[in-house]
Amino acid sequence: MPHFSPLPPYIQDHCQGVYAIDTAFQRDHFDAAYLIVDDGRAAFVDTGTRHAIPRLLGTLEALGLPRDAVEWVIPTHVHLDHAGGVGPLMELLPAARLLVHPRGLRHMVDPSALWAGALAVYGEAEMRRSYGELVGVPESRTVASTDEQRITLGHRSLRLIDTPGHARHHHCLWDEFSGGWFAGDTFGLSYREFDDAQGRAWILPTSTPVQFEPDALIGSIQRMLQTQPRRMFLTHYGAVGQDPADVQRLAGLLVDQIHAMADIAQRLRDLPDRHAALKRELLALYQRGVAAHLGDTLPPERVAQWLDMDVELNAQGLGVWLDKQRA
Known part of the structure; x- marks a missing residue:
């Protein structure tokens, strides 16, 4: 308009x-x-x-x-x-x-x-x-909503799919006209402070409590990739992806980190100070990821400051996931 x-x-x-x-x-x-x-x-x-x-x-x-x-x-x-x-x-x-949903x-x-x-x-x-x-x-x-539901808005058709993993009450919206998914939290978090000099984004998963399911989340990401999206519209924060190849790169970062987060949680599951240990290891994982993306241009303490809330919530979500497995 x-x-x-x-x-x-x-x-x-x-x-x-x-x-x-x-x-x-x-x-x-x-x-x-x-x-x-x-x-x-x-x-x-x-x-x-x-x-x-x-x-x-x-x-x-x-x-x-x-x-x-x-x-x-x-x-x-x-x-x-x-x-x-x-x-x-x-x-x-x-x-x-x-x-x-x-x-x-x-x-x-x-x-x-x-x-x-x-x-x-x-x-x-x-x-x-x-x-x-x-x-x-x-x-x-x-x-x-229903899986594979389509609605009409003006002259465009919008498609909804069920996307569990972050939460079981999560759906995502595909807009073929813009070539993008409105991904909520299923396609992770990406803050513009972590964009590189070419405007390429860095991204991390969100395992916020209480319904994190790593295998389901990976499945939802892979399902969205079937449309070869050119961009992803994230709630946290904004549009990411410069073309289909860049969206695939971001998806690879997400999937690798989901596996790494699940492995960290399993390794720490029986520690008496599990939550604190989860926070330390998650922060170290994300700091390594940012360093690989940006080099040494962003001090680790600044990364910790910007991701403090997400590290806390991701650790909480992993803890709930571990307790559900034990139950």
């Missing part, structure tokens, strides 16, 4: 009707929602938290789109950094339907269990600060 004035700085135009919106969750360039626009119709893919709604609505306004142009809101999965803003956003989009639908209708689970981890004050109040979506406005 053409626009004739500069977009706000939190919006990145990826051309072909795809816009990335920095939701400002935690820090800049960490969490993205996407708006797909075709022939005056629109769909949001992921929303960020409740606090992102002014930017989501501001994107519609910047592009000259009325709120009733939005036909779909599609969270890739129901983790709160992806779907915490779904309920309040739906209240403001009169024509939109929510398209959500069937395993996550009940949590979008009644988010009390999502709130309770996150509250146990983060506490009341942090939940209010980071996520804000959760709001349910009327079931009459929801649609449960």
